[in-house]
Amino acid sequence: MEHTRSHPRAARRTAGMLLLAVLTLLPACREGGTKPPVVVPGATARTELLGAAGACVLTTAREFQAAAVELDTAVAALAARPEARTREAARAAYHRAMEAWQVVEVMQVGPAARRALPGGADVRDNIYSWPLVSRCAVEEQLVSRGYESADFPTAPLVNRRGLFPLEYLLFHEGGDTACPASSPVVSGGGWAALSAEELAARKRAYAAVLAADVRRRAARLVEAWETDKGGFSRTLETAGTGNAVFPTTQAALNALSDALFYVETEVKDKKLAVPLGLRDCAGDTCPEALESPFTGRSKANLRANLVGLRRLTEGCGAGYAGTGFDDVLVAVGSETLATKLRERAVAAEAALAAIEEADLRDALDQDKASMRALYDAVKGVTDVLKTEFVTVLDLELPEGTDGDND
């Protein structure tokens, strides 16, 4: 009896040792993360990811909300007491808000996403509409003082509000205009008629309106995700039968993976390829296409974007601990891909860090090769997303059209 019972024990001991050996060997090969592989069924991992991602987006949105409150306070102070100290405080607050927002950029799922998408409420474009921005449109508002209108916060044109106009209003001190001669503010003489003091005053007033608007919208975004209010994190977590927004877990996962493709469509193709002259650029380079032209924080934005990417793909905790897409990949048995995804993200961060210049405008001018290396490293991430990642998890590419298959 004893003899027969010892077999399972021995087998378990052997298996346990083998498991231990494998678990100790695997992290040695992982460059980008330190998470131990926790193996749970794929379905459980998918559900856990949805829950964790919801919490992650909410946490990130709260970080932005806190920064938006700070920004609103600082800009209101600047409007009330225009002096160097309040100006610097407002500018510093803007940097912090933008830093937080650029992480949210990669999390455009649910309320932040476009209305056409599941649960979408267009919140993102109303907070930051880049690349749909127009300095001239902002300057037209300065002349017409449209920002004083009662219906300004609900006006449909997103390029007149949000973080891009705020950047211009807080950081651009010149009296020049980007509007063409045919623009009414130029041809009608409205812009030229503004004295430097009046222009500065209007900029402060407009900035105060915008900062308050951003604060309101940030609060709305947070509320939309909070379980006891809009409850979108609950909607995401409970995807499946009976869920009106995500009738299947896969639909929710797809929405989440769609958000990751910000790294392809915006980061790679717009923030890097265009300035590098690889597309939509007549000259050798197009520095004017860089993001954040008045703050010179295009490099910092990219760093934050990669943080957002890693929070979703690896986990939202300190050092990217917690549940991310990589845990689902491990759960379904694709540890290699999980490792590759982490490594590619780390490689992109390394390529970004390798750019010595603080502003990509300078990098374009002095060290284009390093910026091209960053483009290639980011492409390394998007190649994995578009191939193995969507294949192994059976995800659809964003904006994919529904239709029959066979």
Next chain:
Amino acid sequence: MGTTTEVAPRAPRRVWDWLLAPRDLAALVFFRVALGLMVAVSMARLLAFGWVDSLFARPAFHFTYWGFGWVHALPAPWLHAVFAAVGVLGVFLAVGLFYRLTVALLFVAFTYVQLVDVSNYLNHYYLVSLLLGLLFFIPAHGAFSVDAWRRPGLRRDWLPAWCTYLLRFQVAVVYVNAGLAKLTSDWLLHAQPLHIWLSARTSLPLVGPLLEQRWVAYGAAWAGFLFDTTIVAFMLVRRLRPFAYGAVLGFHAATSVLFPIGMFPVIMSTAALAFFEPSWPRRLVARLRALVTRRPRPEPLPVPESSGGGASPGWKGRMGLGVAVAYGLLQLLLPLRAHLYGGNVLWHEQGMRFSWRVMAREKNGSVTFVVRAPATGREWHVSPREYLTRLQEREMSVQPDLILQLAHRIARDFEARGLGPVEVRADARVSLNGRPAVLFVDPEVDLAREEEGVAPKRWILPAPESPPVRLRAHRAPGSSGFSWTQVAPHPPSASEAERNDSTSGNFGSRDCTVRLKAPVPLPWMMRTSSTPS
């Protein structure tokens, strides 16, 4: 085929007698009605769901079939009108109105819709085109039709047997080739891509938790293979037919629930009825009528003499037979053409279309076109998104002939902008059934100089030799007191370890690379651990 003149020699006469033997028209009438309704419903779905816009009208660029570059998409309102017209013609077909003209127009219009854009190719729509083409030669409007009601001369109860055989042959070609397409190591030995697909459907009620079990994927893979390859044989055996058709319904119902394959299950379930005795609808109606009216069932129709009558066919009959045989050969050989190219058709895609390789692979790619002006040395990167919808991009990224078409278009565009002549290369990486993505086409080849055609495309790189991704096996919750977890490492690439530029030069990286080159564990070397859950 019905024209006979002189007495035929014995063996050919038997063939003619077999082909011309009278068969009840009822099953073909049912098929006509069903096909017409399916076409109408398909068009209604395409219009109602906005797919006419998203799949046909919205794309700025359309991929054309080789030799059909002259087929262009009509502007939006006209395109919608074509789809609506096809739907109406489907209803006409169902009710048997202006049958010949309706079938001819339907065939042309439906085929036109398919030819508008290769990226919309679906096996089941190709099948519908073929079935419409066949119906043109089958006078299935002799009963239960407006035509027969208006013109009594058209009425008939019988059609020559070849009409039924032709339909059965077409359905058999689909099933058998769909089965043979699964005769791959990926499908049978690795249960891929089924395991990938099933694992993503665990939120389905009841069966969901089972779907990520490896044994379920293997069971489904082998069941699918055996079903497709043998179902025709079972359907041909009279005694087994009801059970076989039950399997047909079960199989297609399951695929319909699991996968977004639209009308395909309905089309195949209907088409498989062709294997029943041609009088089955008449007998079914008689049985139902007897049940309702409680009167005895009417006598079966008296079988008329064979229209062959032992005579040899005239030139029309011989020509008809010749065309039918040629069509049959084409249908048999077309799916086999992929073998002429060698290699893995699921990878190189040469000979993939019109071969009934239904749901045989999960493949995704990432393509960037690298354009270079030799005169200036200037380089541009072109994202396919600049030309394509996401659906088109997904299809293009894994089909070399579509990559070539877009490369040609990009070259033309650059030259039209005064930037040419340019070289166009593709940085294309593809993952097949979850394998690590590898280069798909030769990045050194200037695609702008490559010709379209059916000749083998030497610039397609070889398929990866590693096995597809092996997903983890999990026991369904509560299925036993133990949870099972595979603890052997994921098999590394059988070919070579992948270079990782970000860690190259690093000692740890080299160490890991060496470990990755370890021999691939064989299935019996895989270990599992069992622990109380």
